[in-house]
Amino acid sequence: MSNEGKKVKVHYTGTLDDGTKFDSSLDRGEPLAFTCMAGQMIPGFDRAVRDMAVGDTVTIRLEPQDAYGERREELVQEVPMSEVPENLRGVTVGTQLMLRSPQGAPVPARVSRVTPTTLHLDLNHEMAGKALNFTIELLEAK
Template sequence: NPLSFITGTGQIIPGLEKELMGMEAGDSANITVEPDDAYGPPREDLLHEIPLSQFPASRDIKPGMKFQAQSPNGPIVIVVKTVEDDTVTVDLNHPLAGQRLHFDVKIVGVREPNAQELATAAGGCSCSTESPDNCGPGCSCG
């Protein structure tokens, strides 16, 4: 399925966006993006110890398990690294941190964004067209 994005808005990783710039509809490429231009290297400061009691009592927590949590920037995946006594060490790094990424791309279209797309990309609109009564500040659809 095609992925639509607006350049310069941080919607895709910087290394991929840089390689796509200047491409036109019909162009294809195999692109490799190094970790520093993708999700960065794994960071030690994103390893945290959490009391086992913070996890669902019904679950047998084991290394490798994944949980979803909410951050100020949206949902994140938390990976259990170790379980020792009453402490769980979790990794908040992006699952692809430290990895070289490979993309096989084909540009299916290039166009200028419309005003609604620009407002949404800039974070000014978080509503859906199905429910315009949920419009927030900066929205013009309601």
């Protein structure tokens, strides 16, 4: 029985290969709700839930192409410090910024390097290039 197109609720915990937990609905005390296979989730997560029955728990490992994709170096942008707004000139490596695309859509960026002349912004998703492990429990499918 497929859950494709159904509204589902799951509890999940996501870890990296070294065991580091990066996210968990259990820690928030609220299940994650989404429409299965509607493109709201990373592809491998969606596919895992598609074939689960309510009450099932699965553990999966997703390669980057089934998660947030490979890391792309062309998404690391160098901005001349002369073009950086005055209020951002004191940012440090690791600072998260919210930029806007030319169409006005929000674009998250992380400061990856700061020099006296340039600010380096990484537009890759923070999980890009990483294999992700999930334990998923299907709570509901309607």
